[in-house]
Amino acid sequence: MPGRLLSLVRPGPSSLSHNKSDTRDAFKPPTALLPPYSVKPPSHNKDTRTKSQESVVIMDALKRHSIGGRHHSDKKSPKVEAQKGATLNMVVESPPLVFYNAPQGSTGAIFSGQLKLDVTEPYVKIEQFEMRLSAVVTTKKPVAPHCPECATQTTEINKWEFLKEPTSLKHGVHPFPFSHLLPGHLPATTHGNLATLDYVLKAVAITASGEKITFQRNLDIKRAIFPGNEKHSIRIFPPTNLTAAVTLPPIIHPIGDFPIEMRLSGIVHNKNDSQTRWRLRKLNWRIEETQKFVSPACSKHSQKVGGEGKGVLHEDTHVVGSEEVKTGWKTDFEQGNIDAEFRAACNIAAKPLCDMDSPNGMQVKHNLIVEMVVAEEWAPLKKLHQATPTGAARVLRTQFHLILTERAGMGISWDEEQPPLYGDVPASPPTYVDDFDLAHLDDETSPLNL
Ligand SMILES: [Zn+2]
Missing domain, CATH: 2.60.40.640 (Immunoglobulin-like)
Known part of the structure; x- marks a missing residue:
């Protein structure tokens, strides 16, 4: 299909920053609220029920603001693992994640719960224990077919560090509570024909012997806009x-x-x-x-x-x-x-x-x-x-x-x-x-x- 060159209107100077290594204290939104550009839609033949267009657009703005930074996910850990001395689980305590109203006026939603580290050995020394929430955008139409770097962009939304220093934990369940106010401008979880947006939580505890105890789940974020007048x-x-x-x-x-x-x-x-x-x-x-x-x-x-x-x-x-x-x-x-x-x-x-x-x-x-x-x-x-x-x-x-x-x-x-x-x-x-x-x-x- 022939490409069309489109110019993007770039947004004003941005003070946004992302890719911070630690965002616990001051959350910096990875994306601006405002659409940073406008792309003129291709003219439509109104009688065509299904249409597909593609055009090349200048994406400076997108790169700087995109929910896709350039850090890519770690290599996948093997699914079935040997005895590790501990297992990880999660209890979510907050209600379903619903952002009320449009991104510009939404107060967001609180996500809270507990990570439960169940130590099965008499004790386990944990060197590092953290959890990250990332927005993962995957397109079904990557610029280079089969290139995972083109297909997926990951942006960190929040990071929790549960241990300040290596800690020995006794046999039993150790709860690690967490909470975060998810900002209301984040786009909702969306699974479209061209791309998907998922929010992925990954927790990793690393033992003194270098073993990784992991837990992963997706967060389903929804948006509900309150009705106004007809x-x-x-x-x-x-x-x-x-x-x-x-x-x-x-x-x-x-x-x-x-x-x-x-x-x-x-x-x-x-x-x-x-x-x-x-x-x-x-x-x-x-x-x-x-x-x-x-x-x-x-x-x-x-x-x-x-x-x-x-x-x-x-x-x-x-x-x-x-x-x-x-x-x-x-x-x-x-x-x-x-x-x-x-x-x-x-x-x-x-x-x-x-x-x-x-x-x-x-x-x-x-x-x-x-x-x-x-x-x-x-x-x-x-x-x-x-x-x-x-x-x-x-x-x-x-x-x-x-x-x-x-x-x-x-x-x-x-x-x-x-x-x-x-x-x-x-x-x-x-x-x-x-x-x-x-x-x-x-x-x-x-x-x-x-
Ligand atoms: Zn590529």
């Missing part, structure tokens, strides 16, 4: 007089349906002694998920993308839910409106992902696309019920951004003793329009040959 949007469809006013929920979830209300106005046009009017013949919706990832190149393979600090932008758009609405709209030719109310939902089998936007170039977004086919009729004013189709028809197509997020209530925000109660929610402000778009003739309104 969204009101207006779309117009020149050259017709048709206008669609659409009401959508502020957020949607991977599981469960949601309501869409739509009023199509301007359907009637009266002349001296006759009337032309549009009748809704067909109504479809679909939810498209767009995943993006900028594959970085390792230092060995940077020449493949034209030098250091560049990467390849991959994009994948696919449908995660669709339906034809067969009934449920009311036509009022006197008022000149068509009112439709229907429910839409993601198809769970399509494994929809929650929205995410990581400074390393990983992104997931959703759009709702509504398509209507309207057919024109003509009737004399004196005999309005005797309408005749004129043969003219149009496809009206419009799209709306949707925010797909986890349901709140799976965990408890660390800074709130209790989640807000329904009685606390203030009355909604007056209805307003926050979105007004001119649908382009070529794009959104097209004649239909019946």
Whole structure:
């Protein structure tokens, strides 16, 4: 596939630092909150349901800010090990890790628990005992195929050191408590088609004889954006007089349906002694998920993308839910409106992902696309019920951004003793329009040959 050279808008000077050897005392976020660049999306053919794009982008910003630093994971320790005198286990005490609200305004989530070092010998001398939490980004589209350095980037989020000096531990279970406030700007755990983001905890105790006692588990970090007010949007469809006013929920979830209300106005046009009017013949919706990832190149393979600090932008758009609405709209030719109310939902089998936007170039977004086919009729004013189709028809197509997020209530925000109660929610402000778009003739309104 031909590559496209894209420029990235670099962010302002950054005071962020990462790769610190010890971040226990002052946690420095490995990534900025702000998207450090904007990549112009390739123009889409709206009728193509599955699209894939790749482009070369300049990645200075990405490298400096990316959730991918350049330190790579240790060589894997063998899975089955000989008797070591001790074993490691973990008890997690904190609730499920849910970041509430958008990265910019999220207070994060507390992760806490105990590592349990079970000494099976009379005693064991432990030289070193530490645990690291890392963000591991792995792409399925590495710049150099089969190069693990291109495919995986690891960034340390936190490191705990449990022993200040070598220590002898007696037979029995020794608990080592830990806690950390995971900062709310971190992107949630995401397993996409182009890349995956996992949070990996690795604990290692090294005995005086050099044996490594290890424990590893992944942390599943979720994000739940609280619902705001419903969204009101207006779309117009020149050259017709048709206008669609659409009401959508502020957020949607991977599981469960949601309501869409739509009023199509301007359907009637009266002349001296006759009337032309549009009748809704067909109504479809679909939810498209767009995943993006900028594959970085390792230092060995940077020449493949034209030098250091560049990467390849991959994009994948696919449908995660669709339906034809067969009934449920009311036509009022006197008022000149068509009112439709229907429910839409993601198809769970399509494994929809929650929205995410990581400074390393990983992104997931959703759009709702509504398509209507309207057919024109003509009737004399004196005999309005005797309408005749004129043969003219149009496809009206419009799209709306949707925010797909986890349901709140799976965990408890660390800074709130209790989640807000329904009685606390203030009355909604007056209805307003926050979105007004001119649908382009070529794009959104097209004649239909019946
Ligand atoms: Zn490489």
